[in-house]
Amino acid sequence: MIFAEDVVALSRLQFGATALFHFLFVPLTLGLSWILVICESMYVMTGQQVYKDMTRFWGKLFGINFAMGVTTGITMEFQFGTNWAYYSHYVGDIFGVPLAIEGLMAFFLESTFVGLFFFGWDRLSRVQHLGVTFLVALGSNLSALWILIANGWMQNPVGAEFNYETMRMELTSIADVFFNPVAQVKFVHTVAAGYVAASMFVLGVSSWYLLKARDTGFAIRSFAVAAGFGLASVLSVIILGDESGYTSGEVQKVKLAAIEAEWETMPAPATFTAIGIPNQKEERTDYAIRIPYVLGLIATRSVDKQVTGIKDLKVEYEGRIRSGMAAYDALQKLLAGDKSDPVKQQFEAHKHDLGFGLLLKKYTDKVTDATPEQIKLAANDTIPQVLPLFFSFRIMVGLGFLFLFIFAASFYFLARRNLAPQRWLLKLIVFSIPLPWVAIELGWFVAEYGRQPWTISGVLPTMLSASALEPGQLHFSLLGLLAIYSSLFVIEMYLMLKYIKLGPSSLHTGQYHHEKTLKQGEQHA
Amino acid sequence: MQLPSFDRRLALEITSVLIVKCTLLWLAWHAWFAHPLAKDMNMPPQLVRQQILGAPASGPALRTPGETPK
Numbered sequence: 001m002i003f004a005e006d007v008v009a010l011s012r013l014q015f016g017a018t019a020l021f022h023f024l025f026v027p028l029t030l031g032l033s034w035i036l037v038i039c040e041s042m043y044v045m046t047g048q049q050v051y052k053d054m055t056r057f058w059g060k061l062f063g064i065n066f067a068m069g070v071t072t073g074i075t076m077e078f079q080f081g082t083n084w085a086y087y088s089h090y091v092g093d094i095f096g097v098p099l100a101i102e103g104l105m106a107f108f109l110e111s112t113f114v115g116l117f118f119f120g121w122d123r124l125s126r127v128q129h130l131g132v133t134f135l136v137a138l139g140s141n142l143s144a145l146w147i148l149i150a151n152g153w154m155q156n157p158v159g160a161e162f163n164y165e166t167m168r169m170e171l172t173s174i175a176d177v178f179f180n181p182v183a184q185v186k187f188v189h190t191v192a193a194g195y196v197a198a199s200m201f202v203l204g205v206s207s208w209y210l211l212k213a214r215d216t217g218f219a220i221r222s223f224a225v226a227a228g229f230g231l232a233s234v235l236s237v238i239i240l241g242d243e244s245g246y247t248s249g250e251v252q253k254v255k256l257a258a259i260e261a262e263w264e265t266m267p268a269p270a271t272f273t274a275i276g277i278p279n280q281k282e283e284r285t286d287y288a289i290r291i292p293y294v295l296g297l298i299a300t301r302s303v304d305k306q307v308t309g310i311k312d313l314k315v316e317y318e319g320r321i322r323s324g325m326a327a328y329d330a331l332q333k334l335l336a337g338d339k340s341d342p343v344k345q346q347f348e349a350h351k352h353d354l355g356f357g358l359l360l361k362k363y364t365d366k367v368t369d370a371t372p373e374q375i376k377l378a379a380n381d382t383i384p385q386v387l388p389l390f391f392s393f394r395i396m397v398g399l400g401f402l403f404l405f406i407f408a409a410s411f412y413f414l415a416r417r418n419l420a421p422q423r424w425l426l427k428l429i430v431f432s433i434p435l436p437w438v439a440i441e442l443g444w445f446v447a448e449y450g451r452q453p454w455t456i457s458g459v460l461p462t463m464l465s466a467s468a469l470e471p472g473q474l475h476f477s478l479l480g481l482l483a484i485y486s487s488l489f490v491i492e493m494y495l496m497l498k499y500i501k502l503g504p505s506s507l508h509t510g511q512y513h514h515e516k517t518l519k520q521g522e523q524h525a
Numbered sequence: 526m527q528l529p530s531f532d533r534r535l536a537l538e539i540t541s542v543l544i545v546k547c548t549l550l551w552l553a554w555h556a557w558f559a560h561p562l563a564k565d566m567n568m569p570p571q572l573v574r575q576q577i578l579g580a581p582a583s584g585p586a587l588r589t590p591g592e593t594p595k
Contacts, residue, residue, distance in 0.1 A: 060535060067539045071550060078554055081561025085568055086576050092566025167573040328578075335574060358577065365579045464576060467562050477557035484549045491542055499535070508532075 010474035011083040011466045014481065016448070018075050020441055021485035025069025025492070027440055030144060030191050031198020031233070032062040033137035036117075038225050040133050044126045053511070054222055055133070057504045058202060059117060061496060066114055068492040073147075075481060083474070087455050087465035093170045094160050094177060095150055102146035110139030144194070145187050152183025155447070156251045157456050162351055164334050169459065185240065185247045186447070192236040193443060196403055197436035199230025203410060204433035205500050207426040210419070214513040218504050220419070227414055231407040238400055242298060249299030249307060252457065254317075255450035257310045258386045259393045260295055261285045265309040269296025275394065278386040283311060310383055317356060318379040320458075321370075324357025326350040329368045355459040356382075362463060384452045392442045392449075399439040406432060 036059055043051035077099065080088045088095075113135040120129055153160075159176025160169040171177065203226040209219035248256040256262075261278040262270065263285070272295040276288030299307045308316075327350035333343045359378040360367045370378075406429055413419045419426075451457055455465040499506055505514035562568060 063535070063539065067543055068546075071546070074550065075553060075558070078558035078561075080566065081563045082558045085562035086573055088561075088563035088566040089568040089573050092563070096566055165570070167570040167577065332578060335578065361579065473557070477553070480553060480557065484553060487549075488542075488546060495535075495538060495542075506535075 006471050007469055007474065008463050008466045010471055010478065011079075011469070012462065014083065014474060014478045015076060015079055017478065018073075018079065018481060018485070019444065019448075021489065022069070022073045022076065023440065023444060024437060024489065025065055025072060026144070027194035027197035027437065028065045028201060029062065029069055029140050030194030031196070031229075032058060032065065032201070033133075033140045034195060035198055035202055035225060035229060036062060036133050037130070037137050038229060039222075040130045042225075044130050049509075049511075050218055050221060053218060053504050053507055053509060054225070056121070056507055057218075058222070060499055060506065063114070063118060064492065064495045064499065068488055068495075070111070072485065072488065083467055083469065084455070084465050085467040087460060090168050090460050090465070091153075091456060093168055094153060094157075097171070097174065097177070098146040098150040098153075102143050102150075105139055105143045105146060110136060110143060113139060141191055144191055148187040148190055149178060149180065149183045151447075152180045152186050153177055154454075154456050155186070155451055156180055156182040157459050162354060162459070164331055164347065169456075181247050182251060185244045189237065189240040189244050190443075192233050192240055193436070193440050195233035196230060196237055197440060199226045199233055199407070200403065200429070200433055200436045202226035203230060203406075204429050207429040208500075209503060211423065211426050211430070215503050215505075218512065220414075223410070223419070224414055227407055227410040230403070231411050234400065234403045234407050238404065241397070241400065245298045246301060252450070253308055254310070254313050254382060255384070255389075256299055257308065257313060258384050258389045258450060259446060260307075261288075261386050261390045262295065262307060262309045263311055265306055265312045268300075268306045269293045269303040270299065270307040271295060272298070273390075276390075278390050280383075280386050310386075314379045314383065317382045318375055320353045320356040321359060321375050321378050323350045323353035324355065325360070325368055325370060326357075327352075327354040328357040332368070352458075355454070355456075355461065358461050358464055359453065361461075381453050384450055389446055389450050393446050396439045396442040396446065399435055399442075402432070403436065403439075 036055055039051050039054040039058060042048070043055060113132050116124070116132045117129075117136050120132055124132065157169065158180050159171060159173035161172050162168070163170045177183075202222055206219040206223040206226060209215050210223065245256065248259075261273055261276065263283045269292070271290040271292050273285055274289045274291050276285040278285045293303065295307055296303060296305065326346060330343050330347035330350065331354065334347060356378075357367055359381055360370045360374055362381065363374040363377055364370050406425075409422075409425055410419075410429065413422050413425065453461050453463070455462050503513055505512040508515070562572075
């Protein structure tokens with residue numbers, strides 16, 4: 001065998017851990033930037049000082065998070081070249097474009113305007129400063145767009161062809177890459193999830209001030225902004241998540257079947273397994289509670305189309321593996337110098353299944369001579385582990401509906417001017433602050449783990465993407481990165497908690513809790 | 526530009542953290558990632574061919590990305 005599975009697993013763990021840490025910072029930046037736009041728009045429209053104070057205070061927390069989070073994603077780009085060299089080469093022609101644009105967006109647009117946001121209060125007019133805040137939000141969100149275009153291409157590699165001479169995928173249509181339906185759905189779903197996280201953060205901190213009965217005017221206005229923005233965002237997340245399910249049903253059938261633990265192709269419309277215990281070995285779900293029609297409606301938007309089950313997908317993929325063997329055979333001949341028309345035609349006819357042929361390399365170096373048993377084993381590998389996907393997805397969805405309840409209840413009691421007595425709700429919100437991050441990380445896990453065994457769906461298996469490194473090197477760098485990111489996370493928590501405790505008093509306007517208490521103390525003295 | 530005292534403190538804290546962070550990331554790059562096999566997302570195609578096909582690197586000369594066909 002030409003690859004070591006432990007190296008692949010360690011490289012995956014390192015990349016996953018880095019992405020997980022990076023994505024702790026990103027959602028708050030995405031959502032808080034728009035909350036700043038809303039607060040500052042209120043300030044520009046009404047001229048009330050409290051809205052300026054809200055923009056400056058939440059802007060401070062935004063600044064801490066931005067400073068902690070910026071460049072934490074850069075180690076993923078380091079890892080592409082070092083740990084995932086074959087992947088990098090294979091996709092560099094396509095992947096490089098959105099990553100380069102993201103770099104320009106992140107560093108030139110976002111960073112420039114973040115500086116102006118903090119230092120431009122006395123130098124710009126109200127409207128000009130609002131424009132700057134808007135551009136900060138736009139820059140942050142556009143950065144996410146380019147990253148998710150790159151990621152969407154890994155899930156649904158459109159607009160590219162494999163070139164056997166350069167041994168890489170080459171771009172054939174930039175428009176197809178940019179307007180990839182998977183990327184578009186991922187973008188709107190992901191940024192909306194970030195808006196929910198930021199709204200819950202502002203709602204939670206404001207609730208804490210309300211429970212402590214401090215800075216209530218400031219807190220109730222912040223609460224109102226977060227409740228409105230959060231309610232709209234969580235509805236978007238749920239609707240766009242449904243759209244994501246539909247897109248998966250179209251182009252990522254195996255991921256959808258694994259998430260739903262749908263082993264058999266059921267008669268249309270497919271039932272949705274609300275809960276159960278998937279048993280991958282026996283290919284069944286124990287103790288399943290099924291809801292009629294729902295999966296069919298989500299995945300096909302119809303009541304008369306089937307959703308293909310895992311067993312049938314495996315049969316389909318066995319066929320693609322055999323086609324991939326023919327592509328592999330032609331590729332070998334082409335690279336050996338036989339460029340006759342029949343060989344080229346054979347390659348053209350089967351090259352879209354080359355990736356499936358490559359799955360056999362786990363079992364044999366002689367792909368073209370693979371036995372039926374080896375083909376069956378490779379077909380089994382096309383199915384990701386169902387159990388973790390099944391439960392991660394359900395926890396994420398369950399949390400989504402909890403957020404809907406929280407934002408709807410917040411909005412309702414706020415509109416009825418009856419929020420203060422609802423201490424149970426305020427406490428629930430404070431304890432729910434970390435939950436959007438849990439849901440977001442689970443969503444990321446479902447998207448990326450559900451793509452296995454591929455780095456690029458149907459094109460390049462993960463096992464062939466990783467560099468041939470020593471496990472020791474990977475252990476050492478993994479521990480080092482974990483230490484760096486854990487330190488950053490601890491510093492972020494320390495600074496955030498410090499400024500949250502200070503609250504708007506940290507603005508030094510003399511209008512808020514700590515400064516008033518200090519003044520009163522001085523007067524008494 | 527004169528900043529209020531709390532802003533000055535925050536600016537100092539953030540600047541310190543950014544300096545430490547950039548230093549740590551640079552050290553991480555230097556220690557583990559300074560010699561990527563795929564520089565600028567490119568490798569010699571022979572190496573990729575060896576990985577994908579498990580064949581020896583020797584064989585007919587192949588074009589590298591960007592090279593024009595002869």
